Amino acid sequence: QTLDDDKKALLHFLSSFKSSRLHWNQSSDVCHRWTGVTCNENRDRIVSVRLPAVGFNGSFPPFTISRLSSLKFLSLRKNHFTGDFPSDFTNLKSLTHLYLQHNHLSGPLLAIFSELKNLKVLDLSNNGFNGSIPTSLSGLTSLQVLNLANNSFSGEITNLHLPKLSQINFSNNKLVGTIPKSLQRFQSSAFSGNNLTERKKQRKTPFGLSQLAFLLILSAACVLCVSGFSFIMITCFGKARISGKLRKRDSSSPPGNWTSRDDNTEEGGKIIFFGGRNHLFDLDDLLSSSAEVLGKGAFGTTYKVTMEDMSTVVVKRLKEVFVGRREFEQQMEIIGTIRHENVAELKAYYYSKDDKLAVYSYYSHGSLFEMLHGNRGRYHRVPLDWDARLRIATGAARGLAKIHEGKFIHGNIKSSNIFLDSQYYGCIGDVGLTTIMRSLHQTTCLTSGYHAPEITDTRRSTQFSDVYSFGVVLLELLTGKSPVSQAELVPTEGKNMDLASWIRSVVAKEWTGEVFDMEILSQSGGFEEEMVEMLQIGLACVALKQQERPHIPQVLKLIEDIRSVDAE
Numbered sequence: 001q002t003l004d005d006d007k008k009a010l011l012h013f014l015s016s017f018k019s020s021r022l023h024w025n026q027s028s029d030v031c032h033r034w035t036g037v038t039c040n041e042n043r044d045r046i047v048s049v050r051l052p053a054v055g056f057n058g059s060f061p062p063f064t065i066s067r068l069s070s071l072k073f074l075s076l077r078k079n080h081f082t083g084d085f086p087s088d089f090t091n092l093k094s095l096t097h098l099y100l101q102h103n104h105l106s107g108p109l110l111a112i113f114s115e116l117k118n119l120k121v122l123d124l125s126n127n128g129f130n131g132s133i134p135t136s137l138s139g140l141t142s143l144q145v146l147n148l149a150n151n152s153f154s155g156e157i158t159n160l161h162l163p164k165l166s167q168i169n170f171s172n173n174k175l176v177g178t179i180p181k182s183l184q185r186f187q188s189s190a191f192s193g194n195n196l197t198e199r200k201k202q203r204k205t206p207f208g209l210s211q212l213a214f215l216l217i218l219s220a221a222c223v224l225c226v227s228g229f230s231f232i233m234i235t236c237f238g239k240a241r242i243s244g245k246l247r248k249r250d251s252s253s254p255p256g257n258w259t260s261r262d263d264n265t266e267e268g269g270k271i272i273f274f275g276g277r278n279h280l281f282d283l284d285d286l287l288s289s290s291a292e293v294l295g296k297g298a299f300g301t302t303y304k305v306t307m308e309d310m311s312t313v314v315v316k317r318l319k320e321v322f323v324g325r326r327e328f329e330q331q332m333e334i335i336g337t338i339r340h341e342n343v344a345e346l347k348a349y350y351y352s353k354d355d356k357l358a359v360y361s362y363y364s365h366g367s368l369f370e371m372l373h374g375n376r377g378r379y380h381r382v383p384l385d386w387d388a389r390l391r392i393a394t395g396a397a398r399g400l401a402k403i404h405e406g407k408f409i410h411g412n413i414k415s416s417n418i419f420l421d422s423q424y425y426g427c428i429g430d431v432g433l434t435t436i437m438r439s440l441h442q443t444t445c446l447t448s449g450y451h452a453p454e455i456t457d458t459r460r461s462t463q464f465s466d467v468y469s470f471g472v473v474l475l476e477l478l479t480g481k482s483p484v485s486q487a488e489l490v491p492t493e494g495k496n497m498d499l500a501s502w503i504r505s506v507v508a509k510e511w512t513g514e515v516f517d518m519e520i521l522s523q524s525g526g527f528e529e530e531m532v533e534m535l536q537i538g539l540a541c542v543a544l545k546q547q548e549r550p551h552i553p554q555v556l557k558l559i560e561d562i563r564s565v566d567a568e
């Protein structure tokens with residue numbers, strides 16, 4: 001079989017749908033020019049077809065897609081497919097990812113699945129499938145993710161033996177009986193919205209002890225540990241710490257909150273840690289550790305500090321703090337309550353007459369700004385691929401949603417304040433600083449290129465203006481262009497434009513493809529569809545009228561709907 005056979009099969013598939021928004025030019029290069037199609041390295045077979053939400057309507061034309069025998073990745077989610085699960089998909093022996101969620105497929109699942117031995121991800125959620133969940137799913141020995149949520153599956157769930165399965169979702173079906181033993185390791189939310197009965201079972205504890213015996217032993221061990229630890233603390237550190245700057249936790253302060261905050265009038269100030277953490281350092285440790293300047297921003301100088309035990313933190317020495325001690329503390333207290341994996345953690349702060357410090361966790365992968373714009377054009381640059389960009393956008397949207405959920409405003413969303421965690425999810429940094437650094441009547445930071453148009457007059461950030469700035473970050477991710485450097489933008493009709501205006505003008509002329517970063521386009525993957533979806537989200541966020549912008553939870557949902565990066 002050749003690339004030409006694959007091409008004919010796809011054209012045959014497309015010709016069965018009159019109303020789709022897709023157009024493939026028969027004479028153009030399949031591997032480079034066909035939207036949503038990717039070839040293997042030798043460019044002699046098609047390995048991936050991603051056509052989400054292109055308006056396919058009707059049943060699957062038989063023996064079209066199924067002729068692509070080298071296909072590994074198939075995404076046809078969010079279309080309007082009807083009818084049964086296509087039985088000829090058994091031919092797709094190389095398939096590893098199958099996404100058919102959000103269609104109108106129905107009928108029972110046939111026992112074909114055992115044939116798809118390489119399948120890792122199967123998402124058939126949000127369709128109208130019924131009948132029982134076939135036992136033949138056990139044949140999918142490579143399966144890691146199985147999503148059958150929001151269908152009409154009924155009957156009992158059979159014992160499925162899927163050793164590699166790490167995510168499952170059977171919620172919102174009509175399943176009855178109990179959760180079989182082989183699936184009890186998954187959270188109960190994966191089975192919610194069914195008629196399943198709770199199975200009362202004697203919980204086994206480690207070492208096979210009864211629960212009561214285990215609890216008794218555990219409590220005894222805890223009592224011993226706590227008394228031993230207190231004894232060591234009292235004898236070794238009792239005096240030494242009082243003379244230091246670190247205030248220990250006051251027993252009257254609420255658990256998991258702040259360290260004690262007695263009204264301190266010392267000129268030297270005090271470092272305050274968030275409770276529940278190990279206070280591995282005090283101010284002297286911090287100041288005597290080796291520090292490296294990471295940069296100077298609008299709020300002061302940022303240092304990377306490596307402690308004696310080689311742990312690393314970021315210390316911001318804040319300049320021009322406009323609020324008094326009380327407000328500073330209150331603000332920090334608020335920031336300290338925000339705990340989320342996509343929000344940079346504020347570990348401690350310090351306030352004295354001369355110095356105001358904020359201590360954050362350090363992100364060794366650096367900021368999105370560095371990743372996108374650092375070393376461009378140089379040979380040792382590692383380009384940021386589309387999957388990473390999608391993950392960054394997803395993480396950052398989750399972080400901002402968490403901030404907005406608490407009715408807070410960030411006020412300075414930009415790529416140098418978005419950091420990458422070890423898995424390349426974006427994390428929001430510098431939370432709360434805008435409020436401390438500006439007076440309450442001027443809570444904004446005008447970083448050109450990112451700020452919403454209304455802020456020029458109001459000088460006040462809002463959740464709407466945060467969404468605007470987040471939209472600019474999405475456009476930055478898609479184009480690879482820096483919003484702060486206008487030199488990168490092609491002047492249109494003689495006018496110098498900011499990134500958002502430039503993209504609006506290019507898209508209006510239907511040159512959408514022209515805006516995308518060449519670094520992504522040169523990556524084989526056929527992600528144009530996903531990029532166009534992200535572009536639409538970015539443009540919605542940078543709407544000139546603030547009421548027309550979506551709220552961040554909606555933005556997050558739209559980004560997650562492009563592709564669930566967690567599952568893949």
Ligand SMILES: Nc1ncnc2c1ncn2[C@@H]1O[C@H](COP(=O)(O)OP(=O)(O)OP(=O)(O)O)[C@@H](O)[C@H]1O
Pocket residue numbers: 294295296297298299300301302314344360361362363364366367412416417419429430447
């Ligand atoms: N927690 C962190 N982990 C890793 N790098 C960081 C961290 N915080 C800041 N940086 C990096 O340190 C540098 C200086 O940051 P700083 O916040 O002072 O300035 P900025 O982000 O450029 O501007 P602004 O003050 O407006 O936020 C930036 O390159 C930033 O990405």
